[in-house]
Amino acid sequence: MTAYEQFCRHAAEINDILCAINVLQWDARIQMPPEGAQTRGYQLATLTRLAQERFTSAENGRLIEAAESELAGADPDSYPVRAVKAAREAYDIFQRIPQDLLAGRAALSAEAQNVWVEARKANDFPRFAPYLKQMLAYAQQMAEAIGYSDHPYDALLLQYEPGMTAQRLQTLFAELRAVSLPLLERITAAGPQPKPAFLEREFPIEQQRAFAIDAAVAFGYDLNRGRVDVAPHPFEISFTRQDVRITTRYQLRYPFAAIFGLMHETGHGLYELGAAPELTRSALTSDYLGMYAVGGASFGMHEAQSRMWENLVGRSLAFWQVYYPRLREYFPAQLADVSLDTFYRAANRVQPSLIRVEADEVTYNLHIMLRTEIEMGLLDGTYTVDELPTAWNAKMEEYLGLTPPDDAQGVLQDVHWATGYFGSFPTYTLGNIMSGQLMAAARRQVSGLDDALARGEFAPLHNWLIDNIYRHARAYTPDELLIRATGEALHTGPYLAYLTEKFNTLYPG
Secondary structure (H helix, E strand, O other): OOHHHHHHHHHHHHHHHHHHHHHHHHHHHHOOOHHHHHHHHHHHHHHHHHHHHHHHOHHHHHHHHHHHHHHOOOOOOOHHHHHHHHHHHHHHHHOOOOHHHHHHHHHHHHHHHHHHHHHHHHOOHHHHHHHHHHHHHHHHHHHHHHOOOOOHHHHHHHHHOOOOOHHHHHHHHHHHHHHHHHHHHHHHOOOOOOOOHHHHOOOOHHHHHHHHHHHHHHHOOOOOOOOEEEOOOOOEEEOOOOOEEEEEOOOOOOHHHHHHHHHHHHHHHHHHHOOOHHHOOOHHHEEOOOOEEOOOOOHHHHHHHHHHHHHHHOOOHHHHHHHHHHHHHHOHHHHOOOOHHHHHHHHOOOOOOOOHHHOOOOOHHHHHHHHHHHHHHHHHOOOOHHHHHHHHHHHHHHHHOOOOOOHHHOOOOOOHHHHOOOOOOHHHHHHHHHHHHHHHHHHHHOOOHHHHHHOOOOHHHHHHHHHHOHHHOOOOOHHHHHHHHHOOOOOOHHHHHHHHHHHHHHOOO
16 A cells, blocks of 8 residues: 555545534534533534544654655645645644644534524523633634734634635725725615515415525536535535535525525535545545535635525526526416516615625625624634624624614624634635636636526536536635636636626616
């Protein structure tokens, strides 16, 4: 057995443990009874500790070093070289991370998520606050252990978006604000836009589910390797490319939540399903710093897929010209008097709102900016956890002109802090930016792509993404992938051009 093969065998065993962690996480968020939270936390901590011990062991260090020597002179862009390189980078960082940090965070996560669900239902932030304080402490410890030069947020970003920094984020955010804020002000100058009357009608849940799954399958989601469930906060999770699961949530009088929510998670699912088969159980489908199994280059690149399928495809006029007649078949009474134009405009209505996952494309990034600024403030001491409801409401007023009536619709609306995902929020906006670049490149490179999409044929786009993004899993950094696929590093131009053209057409001056 070669040195590289020995390295791969060891990496596969670690990936097995990480996939088992994902199974327990999925169960905890989907069907675990509430009383199981504490013991589930112990189970997650045990498995996380086992994975970390195997990864940080002297044996793994020896295997990495031997594989490096054996592959010296090999193609630096080949999967074997990239796998060993990724393991080396994470291994060196892990030598600085206290052994009990990730296990402690994993143990807390299961219980904190359960408490978050109950606190959100009861509009009771003080109930969740003690758990959030502990999670913040873990995030601060992680930042100190990884190290940073400018802001502790840089260290946390490394876990989710390699190559990104707080300073670079602020530059990107400023470019987005310079275009999106004037666009929003122009659109909303005439005052609040009323919610379309048809959205007050009841849309039976089973029909919502059936249509949403039909759209997911049309995009390319494989139900033989996946399933669809209900979650308080929609998510996707994978246990290798052979088992990739997605979720959504339903509102009887707001079908867009389920339809677009599942389109979003389908984008994540397609990424995981599209990884090259030979990367299964490898270092390139393992996130060692986070200690979970995932096949995407970064959270931002993952969000690029979900935001592309949800918005650039799913909210497009071309999509609904084909699929609106089908939706009417599911809801004949509810949509009998609703024209395609009325429905399309409702699906793209621009209106500042309280809930991030239901925000329109023009205001969505403002939600991300306020969360990012709050996270930075928590890490550098600008805010305390107890001050969060007040700080949240102030930033909602500053960015969106709204004040949440309660914490359930404010500071408690996202699950991310309960899971310990400090530093992940900016990746939603980064995903938006990347989605614009990728779609623009696909249009340049795939002949007749727009005509295919107008016919409801999604395979050309899906196949281009598989070839250029999905199959590589974690082999390349986000910037490397963008340059390989589009010829350009990350920049806001294509995304802002898309936003401006779409919403100037929908809302002509």
